[in-house]
Amino acid sequence: MPDAKPSNPSTSAPQSSPDASPPRPPNFIEQIVEADNRPGPSGAPRWGVWTRDDAGPVDAPGPAGDAARARLGKPRVHTRFPPEPNGYLHIGHAKSITLNHGLAAKYNGRFNLRFDDTNPAKEEREFVEAIKSDLLWLGADFNPETGANAGGVFWASDYFAQMYEWAEELVRKGRAYVCSLTADEVSKRRGTPQVPATSPDRDRPIEDSIRLLREMRDGKHPDGAYTLRAKIDLASPNFNLRDPVLYRISHAEHHNTGRKWCIYPMYDWAHGFEDSIEGITHSICTLEFENHRPLYDWFIDSVNVGRHGGPALRAGLSTASTPAPGPDAPPSWGPRIHHAQQIEFAKGSLTYLVTSKRLFLRLVREGLVRGWDDPRMPTVAGFRRRGYTAAAIRDFWTEVGVTKTESLIDYSRLENTLRDHLNKQTPRRMGVLRPLKVTIENYPDGGPEGKTEHVELVNNPENPAAGMRTAPFGRTLYIERDDFMEDPPKKFFRLAPGAEVRLRGAYWIRCERVVKDAAGDVTELICTYDPQTAGGESPPPDAEGKVRKVKATLHWVSAAHAVPAEVRLFDRLFNAEEPGKRTGEPADDLNPNSLEIIERAMLEPAVLEDLLDYAARATDLRSLRSKSVPPTDGPTSSDAEPAPFNPATIAGITWPDAIPRYQFERLGYFALDPDTDLAAPTPRLVFNRTATLKDEWAKQAAKG
RNA sequence: UGGGGAUUGGUGUAACGGUAGCACGAGUGACUCUGACUCACUUAGUCUAGGUUCGAAUCCUAGAUCCCCAGCCA
Numbered sequence: 001m002p003d004a005k006p007s008n009p010s011t012s013a014p015q016s017s018p019d020a021s022p023p024r025p026p027n028f029i030e031q032i033v034e035a036d037n038r039p040g041p042s043g044a045p046r047w048g049v050w051t052r053d054d055a056g057p058v059d060a061p062g063p064a065g066d067a068a069r070a071r072l073g074k075p076r077v078h079t080r081f082p083p084e085p086n087g088y089l090h091i092g093h094a095k096s097i098t099l100n101h102g103l104a105a106k107y108n109g110r111f112n113l114r115f116d117d118t119n120p121a122k123e124e125r126e127f128v129e130a131i132k133s134d135l136l137w138l139g140a141d142f143n144p145e146t147g148a149n150a151g152g153v154f155w156a157s158d159y160f161a162q163m164y165e166w167a168e169e170l171v172r173k174g175r176a177y178v179c180s181l182t183a184d185e186v187s188k189r190r191g192t193p194q195v196p197a198t199s200p201d202r203d204r205p206i207e208d209s210i211r212l213l214r215e216m217r218d219g220k221h222p223d224g225a226y227t228l229r230a231k232i233d234l235a236s237p238n239f240n241l242r243d244p245v246l247y248r249i250s251h252a253e254h255h256n257t258g259r260k261w262c263i264y265p266m267y268d269w270a271h272g273f274e275d276s277i278e279g280i281t282h283s284i285c286t287l288e289f290e291n292h293r294p295l296y297d298w299f300i301d302s303v304n305v306g307r308h309g310g311p312a313l314r315a316g317l318s319t320a321s322t323p324a325p326g327p328d329a330p331p332s333w334g335p336r337i338h339h340a341q342q343i344e345f346a347k348g349s350l351t352y353l354v355t356s357k358r359l360f361l362r363l364v365r366e367g368l369v370r371g372w373d374d375p376r377m378p379t380v381a382g383f384r385r386r387g388y389t390a391a392a393i394r395d396f397w398t399e400v401g402v403t404k405t406e407s408l409i410d411y412s413r414l415e416n417t418l419r420d421h422l423n424k425q426t427p428r429r430m431g432v433l434r435p436l437k438v439t440i441e442n443y444p445d446g447g448p449e450g451k452t453e454h455v456e457l458v459n460n461p462e463n464p465a466a467g468m469r470t471a472p473f474g475r476t477l478y479i480e481r482d483d484f485m486e487d488p489p490k491k492f493f494r495l496a497p498g499a500e501v502r503l504r505g506a507y508w509i510r511c512e513r514v515v516k517d518a519a520g521d522v523t524e525l526i527c528t529y530d531p532q533t534a535g536g537e538s539p540p541p542d543a544e545g546k547v548r549k550v551k552a553t554l555h556w557v558s559a560a561h562a563v564p565a566e567v568r569l570f571d572r573l574f575n576a577e578e579p580g581k582r583t584g585e586p587a588d589d590l591n592p593n594s595l596e597i598i599e600r601a602m603l604e605p606a607v608l609e610d611l612l613d614y615a616a617r618a619t620d621l622r623s624l625r626s627k628s629v630p631p632t633d634g635p636t637s638s639d640a641e642p643a644p645f646n647p648a649t650i651a652g653i654t655w656p657d658a659i660p661r662y663q664f665e666r667l668g669y670f671a672l673d674p675d676t677d678l679a680a681p682t683p684r685l686v687f688n689r690t691a692t693l694k695d696e697w698a699k700q701a702a703k704g
Numbered sequence: 705u706g707g708g709g710a711u712u713g714g715u716g717u718a719a720c721g722g723u724a725g726c727a728c729g730a731g732u733g734a735c736u737c738u739g740a741c742u743c744a745c746u747u748a749g750u751c752u753a754g755g756u757u758c759g760a761a762u763c764c765u766a767g768a769u770c771c772c773c774a775g776c777c778a
Contacts, residue, residue, distance in 0.1 A: 024717090024718090024726090024727095025717090025718060025719085025726095027717095082778095083778095084777085084778055086777090086778080116778070118777095118778080119777065119778075121777090122777075122778090181776095182776090183775075183776050186775090186776075187774075187775080187776095190774045191774075192705080192706080192774075193705065193706030193707070193773095193774085194705070194706060197774085223776085224776070227776055236707085237706045237707040237708090237773095238706095238707055238708070238773075239707085239773055239774045240773070240774095242774080245775085245776050247776085248776035249776080250776085264776095266775095266776075266777085266778090267777070267778045268778090271778085287708095287709065287710085287771075287772070288709095288771090288772050288773080289772095289778095290708060290709060290772075290773095291707080291708055291709090291772070291773050292773090293708095294708095344709085346709095346710085346771090348716090351715095399716075399717085399727070399728080400716055400717080401716070401717050401718090403710095403716090403717075404709070404710065405710060405711070405716095405717090406709095406710070406711095406770080406771060406772095407715085407716065407717090408715085409715065409716065410714085410715050410716085410728085410729075412715090412728085412729075413715070413716070413727095413728060413729085416728065416729085417728090419740090419741095423740075423741060424741095428738080458737090461736095461737095461738080461740090461741075462741065462742095491739095493739080494739090502737060503737095504737060504738075505737070535737090536737050537737085538737095550737090551739085552738095552739080553736090553737045553738065553739095554738090555738075663738085663740085665738050665740085666738050666739085666740075667738095693738075693739095693740050693741095694739090694740065694741095695739070695740085696739040696740085697739045698739090699739090700739080
């Protein structure tokens with residue numbers, strides 16, 4: 001394979017594009033990381049170095065162990081992706097994953113998957129499994145046994161007890177209090193930018209607050225009766241600091257902790273501690289949390305009041321290096337806890353799509369799409385099913401870069417990155433979407449079905465090593481309806497009455513006559529072929545030395561050997577550049593023609609042969625079965641861990657996710673859909689069109 | 705109205721007081737057994753107004769525009 005050239009064996013990051021693009025300058029976050037990694041005034045990197053305690057499986061064999069050993073003594077870089085399991089991941093999340101996992105890979109750090117499950121009302125098990133599966137597909141391995149940069153899977157709910165202790169600590173330090181206001185009252189008393197908020201219970205005695213907090217925890221009070229609030233600044237122009245709620249009462253069943261808790265921490269209270277406990281160094285989030293950073297800092301600082309130890313100590317880790325408080329030290333709450341640095345970056349929006357979980361939920365529930373993984377959905381699962389490659393999505397976000405500038409990116413940029421990848425990799429095959437029958441009247445008759453020749457075709461012109469295949473050719477063929485025009489405009493150089501074209505790899509044919517049905521529609525073309533053009537070669541020069549030329553080469557399928565398949569064609573889900581801009585409701589801009597199903601496309605037989613061959617030796621049949629992804633929302637009963645994706649070689653190309661992909665010549669890139677059933681007596685093939693090829697003719701035709 | 709961010713060709717991004725560059729797109733042409741790919745050329749930008757400086761996208765002042773914040777969501 002030509003792309004097997006030596007490609008940067010030093011990094012363990014998932015390698016993407018086959019050819020190396022010019023090196024990008026480091027983005028602003030990488031610049032921060034690199035500055036942190038340089039020795040500071042103390043001679044050590046800002047976040048210290050990896051030790052046997054936190055470097056990962058240093059004694060394990062294999063790549064994960066190798067990476068862990070290589071990490072020892074090197075500057076710590078520890079990132080995380082913290083989704084709430086309340087929906088499927090979308091293309092925007094992929095940016096965060098690419099960034100966070102990419103940072104860990106680039107600096108041989110570690111990357112955690114952490115479920116931010118602090119709100120039992122909205123979270124479901126199904127989403128947990130879907131998110132894990134999406135991360136694995138994207139190449140962000142979180143399992144420390146297999147992923148070189150994996151830090152593990154964590155749950156905010158595992159930290160509830162620790163967070164609760166810190167909450168009591170803040171009360172005792174006079175920095176939090178139990179408030180009896182209702183949600184409505186708090187809202188009314190919030191004030192305005194100029195007018196401070198008011199809160200009647202701020203000066204509740206510490207012991208009262210402690211008692212009430214414990215009663216809240218122990219289920220003595222109904223939902224909404226009390227909250228725990230931080231005592232910060234009711235007049236702050238930053239509303240987040242106007243005594244934010246830390247805990248609310250909720251007698252709800254949590255998907256992880258069941259009925260153990262009836263108070264749940266608010267995101268703001270929980271998030272900084274989650275990073276702290278896990279020893280996250282760079283806590284990367286989106287711009288809207290910039291206003292919250294002072295709050296997170298205040299929480300950690302408040303816990304650290306009266307504590308001792310180095311500034312970069314991490315909770316939950318060995319405190320051996322913590323200097324013991326001296327005899328004259330004030331009462332200590334324990335060693336100081338770790339304080340991650342939050343860095344905010346801008347989300348990237350794409351034209352013609354939206355990333356709103358609320359809208360996704362509606363589309364799925366109302367049946368406007370065929371599930372979370374509908375190939376039209378901007379979910380990671382949707383892109384996967386559509387046939388996008390994880391490498392293309394990663395490369396796209398890397399090319400777009402990371403900044404603090406809000407951007408609206410042309411969707412075509414994502415599509416172009418995808419085409420780049422697919423062009424270099426996909427095997428070529430021929431398929432006809434809308435068959436038009438062609439009979440070659442001067443082609444020899446060799447029996448009931450005519451004579452059959454086997455023509456040789458190149459599998460991928462971009463990749464000579466992909467080799468050749470043969471395709472049967474006969475007297476009766478199908479060509480694409482769009483490749484014939486009875487009354488063509490000047491610039492149309494495909495087939496027309498009297499015109500001559502090449503059939504790829506086979507012969508040149510000339511259209512002699514047109515057969516029509518009663519309605520006047522063309523049903524068949526009667527053509528002749530030139531035996532001197534075998535293999536598609538030009539015929540020898542004529543008597544005057546002139547060589548005949550054709551301008552078009554068409555794809556075709558032998559009617560006697562064609563394999564029928566269902567093909568699903570997609571147009572954009574929304575037909576407005578910014579859905580919802582017009583009316584405020586994105587659903588108003590839904591494209592009613594976003595899905596077109598071709599029930600009986602005709603494919604060259606090599607496709608079925610490839611797939612049967614793969615099915616016979618496949619260990620990972622996810623892409624060949626319809627049960628691979630839950631088709632609708634709603635909880636599933638299965639608690640099974642999503643299996644890692646096993647690479648599979650299909651038609652000579654190895655796909656990390658085992659999804660068979662092709663370029664059907666001149667039509668675009670296609671991926672096998674899980675609705676496919678190869679085990680049926682008559683195999684059922686279903687393909688999704690991932691993307692079209694660029695089409696100069698369509699552009700011209702549109703111009704008129 | 706208060707606070708927090710942002711602003712460089714059509715799009716995305718770089719330049720960190722010293723030649724405004726890169727990628728994608730678009731246009732033109734070449735090549736072509738995919739109207740694909742590839743190749744060549746072209747196109748077009750520092751939000752505005754002042755100031756500092758030998759020199760400003762970069763520093764200062766004033767303004768404009770856009771995004772975020774008054775959930776017991778995250």
